[in-house]
Amino acid sequence: DQQVKQNSPSLSVQEGRISILNCDYTNSMFDYFLWYKKYPAEGPTFLISISSIKDKNEDGRFTVFLNKSAKHLSLHIVPSQPGDSAVYFCAAIRSSNTGKLIFGQGTTLQVKP
C-alpha cells in the first residue's frame, strides 16, 4: 500500500527552464509534507516543507504547492541548474503518528546544460 507516490521515475529539463516534480498521496490524515534531494551514495538533504494549513511555500528557487482536495503536491525549481540533478523524494507525515515519515519512490531529475 503505497501511501505516497511519485509516478514519474525520471524527468529531464534544460538548464534555465522550470522543473516540476509531482507527488500524490492517499492518506488525508497527512498534515506535513517535505521534499528531500539525494545524490548517489549520500544521505538525503532537506529542501523545503509545507504544512497542510498552507497551499504554497517558497524558498529561493524552490516552491512547493499543496492541493489538499486533489491530495497532490508539487515542487517547482526555477530556474533549473545542472547542480540540481539528483533524486528528489517527497515525504509525508501525520502529526499524531510520531516520527513516521512516509516516502515516495523518488524522481530522478536531470538538468541538461
Add this chain to the structure above:
Amino acid sequence: DGGITQSPKYLFRKEGQNVTLSCEQNLNHDAMYWYRQDPGQGLRLIYYSQIVNDFQKGDIAEGYSVSREKKESFPLTVTSAQKNPTAFYLCASSIDRYGKTDTQYFGPGTRLTVL
C-alpha cells in the same frame, strides 16, 4: 560543526554474520531513525527512537535490532535473520520527538553488501 555521522561508508559481511552500523549525532536531537533504501524504491523505516532507552519498530524491523543508551548514538545491528541485508542504510535525527512538523536530517549513509 554539527551533524550526523555514519560509519563505515562501505561495509562487507559474509552471509550468516551479524554486523553493527554506527550512527552518531551532535545536534542534540531527541529522535533518531534508521531507514533502508533499495534501488528504485523510497526509504523504508526500520526502527526509530524518540528518547533514550526507548525505541519502536518501523515498517521493516524483522532481522534488525537497535539500542539507544545515549542520546547521541543509535547503532543498528543487521542480524543473520535479515533475508536481504544488502542495501543502503540511512540514519536520521529530528529535534521534535513528538513528530509534529518533524523535519528529519540524514547522515551520509552506509552501503552494506553481503557476500
